[in-house]
Amino acid sequence: xxxxxxxxxxxxxxxxxxxxxxxxxxxxxxxxxxxxxxxxxxxxxxxxxxxxxxxxxxxxxxxxxxxxxxxxxxxxxxxxxxxxxxxxxxxxxxxxxxxxxxxxxxxxxxxxxxxxxxxxxxxxxxxxxxxxxxxxxxxxxxxxxxxxxxxxxxxxx
Ligand SMILES: CC(C)(COP(=O)(O)OP(=O)(O)OC[C@H]1O[C@@H](n2cnc3c(N)ncnc32)[C@H](O)[C@@H]1OP(=O)(O)O)[C@@H](O)C(=O)NCCC(=O)NCCSC(=O)c1cc(O)c2ccccc2c1O
Numbered sequence: 481x482x483x484x485x486x487x488x489x490x491x492x493x494x495x496x497x498x499x500x501x502x503x504x505x506x507x508x509x510x511x512x513x514x515x516x517x518x519x520x521x522x523x524x525x526x527x528x529x530x531x532x533x534x535x536x537x538x539x540x541x542x543x544x545x546x547x548x549x550x551x552x553x554x555x556x557x558x559x560x561x562x563x564x565x566x567x568x569x570x571x572x573x574x575x576x577x578x579x580x581x582x583x584x585x586x587x588x589x590x591x592x593x594x595x596x597x598x599x600x601x602x603x604x605x606x607x608x609x610x611x612x613x614x615x616x617x618x619x620x621x622x623x624x625x626x627x628x629x630x631x632x633x634x635x636x637x
Pocket of ligand 1: 523561
């Protein structure tokens with residue numbers, strides 16, 4: 481982990497679990513994670529809170545871009561854990577907007593799993609989430625640089 485890297489700055493909790501962003505735009509956000517001990521609950525499957533963390537992170541970044549880098553804040557998240565993802569599984573995450581309004585956005589986030597050796601087409605859905613975000617909040621002085629950091633991250637992907 482490099483504390484100066486854009487990945488670390490943009491979402492420290494996701495970065496610390498090894499999440500890697502692939503795409504980030506107003507219409508699609510994606511990335512992946514290998515399930516390690518750090519991400520697991522006691523039965524060695526992906527912790528449900530980690531799935532929710534991924535959902536919140538992807539939806540928030542997508543909504544920030546879709547609102548032209550205004551400040552957004554998640555106000556509701558619902559998640560269905562459909563299948564467990566086991567230690568060592570490769571988890572792919574993708575997110576897309578369901579609705580982009582001036583003040584409210586709704587994003588869908590899906591997590592899929594494959595075994596390390598399996599082809600991507602054999603993926604199975606692990607969870608599906610809906611995230612509702614409020615957009616266009618005022619930006620406090622001490623975080624004035626945050627929209628620029630998001631822009632910088634988008635340009636580097
Ligand atoms: C809950 C389900 C098992 C229900 O399955 P359902 O009946 O809806 O559907 P299927 O029968 O078709 O199965 C779907 C899918 O589930 C897996 N599965 C089914 N049965 C079993 C089983 N007996 N053992 C293991 N896995 C089973 C299997 O992968 C099936 O997929 P196929 O590909 O074979 O079709 C199921 O919905 C499910 O397992 N959901 C995921 C639940 C989950 O992973 N939740 C998040 C993690 S839980 C958590 O976060 C957590 C945190 C903590 O801190 C804890 C602390 C202490 C204790 C527990 C903690 C904890 O659980």
